[in-house]
Amino acid sequence: MKISSAESVIMEALWRKNPLTSEAIIAEVGEPNGWTEGTVKQLLSRLVKKKAVGATPEGRRYQYAPLVARGDYVAAESQGLLDRLFDGRLAPLVTQFSDAGKLSDEDIAELKALVERISK
Amino acid sequence: MKISSAESVIMEALWRKNPLTSEAIIAEVGEPNGWTEGTVKQLLSRLVKKKAVGATPEGRRYQYAPLVARGDYVAAESQGLLDRLFDGRLAPLVTQFSDAGKLSDEDIAELKALVERISK
DNA sequence: TTTCCTCGATGACGCTTGTCAACGATGGCG
DNA sequence: CGCCATCGTTGACAAGCGTCATCGAGGAAA
Structure with missing residues (x-):
């Protein structure tokens, strides 16, 4: 439900x-x-x-x-948004925030570090 | 509305x-x-x-x-999700997908290029 | 034991959503 | 000039949601 x-x-x-x-x-x-x-x-x-x-x-x-884990809820909600609005792909979502000027320098630094770590 | x-x-x-x-x-x-x-x-x-x-x-x-631009709609929906579930920050959202194993190599490559471009 | 307080269950109500059908105006065709 | 096909408007209805109040049962306190 x-x-x-x-x-x-x-x-x-x-x-x-x-x-x-x-x-x-x-x-x-x-x-x-x-x-x-x-x-x-x-x-x-x-x-x-x-x-x-x-x-x-x-x-x-x-x-x-x-009875439901927050992680599961968050995952479902996020995936839902991604599927509905971004064709299931993450990069366009990030682009959208970037284009909207919603990313602080700190956000960008975090992302950079994160992507660095993930891609290895 | x-x-x-x-x-x-x-x-x-x-x-x-x-x-x-x-x-x-x-x-x-x-x-x-x-x-x-x-x-x-x-x-x-x-x-x-x-x-x-x-x-x-x-x-x-x-x-x-x-009468409403898709960009505005998408921006509002995305911001809403980010605020509700990720304390308004983007990096934790990306982490969530990464942790859930929902990122293909291509997704990661895209992200990497994107962040590269943004951060300059 | 009787009275009172508190808890969870339930009822209520107006609004939105998803879904569909019926109606009234109107333009085109015979 | 009539009839028919459409179009947009409206009505309808069940389910879910947001919001709040009332009720009955069972402890606690006197």
């Missing part, structure tokens, strides 16, 4: 630290996103139903933890 | 060649996507309402053409 954009905010919190109780998650993402307790609980429920998050009973409450 | 995923298929057709009549668009994207005429017409209407596509009367039909 697909993880929606609001849901991914919850996931990010859980990827950062887990397991967490709903209370902790609400504390973590509620305020910054202007969400009430009810909203966060609903998102959490949907994630559990989607099997993206696991809920283990601990006493009165649940401990929530991600 | 946001362009949805089905809508973007229509946009891609128009970016490839424009202006087009609805008939041509239906011929172009209907069959490959398993869409009926009605579906394509609806998507087109929504795109016009969203001002992503312009419709100029020609005789008793319209000629449809994109």
Whole structure:
């Protein structure tokens, strides 16, 4: 099942630290996103139903933890974008950022080092 | 306004060649996507309402053409992904593909040449 | 034990999306 | 001058999403 954009905010919190109780998650993402307790609980429920998050009973409450790895999610999202917009190829994506002037000198240096390392 | 995923298929057709009549668009994207005429017409209407596509009367039909440049769309989508998943930095995205073993030798060569050119 | 608090489950609602069909105007052909 | 083929507009509907509130069950505290 697909993880929606609001849901991914919850996931990010859980990827950062887990397991967490709903209370902790609400504390973590509620305020910054202007969400009430009810909203966060609903998102959490949907994630559990989607099997993206696991809920283990601990006493009165649940401990929530991600069931999908962030790496997998990131890989799928990235690949999706690449396929949809860049014909599956990475270089044009990099070109696009370069052409848009979105690359700092540091970005370029990082890339250079990275490519150096990869290509050996 | 946001362009949805089905809508973007229509946009891609128009970016490839424009202006087009609805008939041509239906011929172009209907069959490959398993869409009926009605579906394509609806998507087109929504795109016009969203001002992503312009419709100029020609005789008793319209000629449809994109009002947003593909470059702008691609830039926004790419930036969005980068911000959401990679803290706005490009190098980690490249790393992710590298780590996932998704880079062919050709990809790497392209990247290398590209970075070379950019960094001067 | 009774009252209260908290947790997760569920209902609700308006909006967008994906998908398709029906309708009303209009131009072309016989 | 009528009829038919089209075109764009609209309506429709189920599913998903963003958002929030209410409810029932079960501990905790008095």
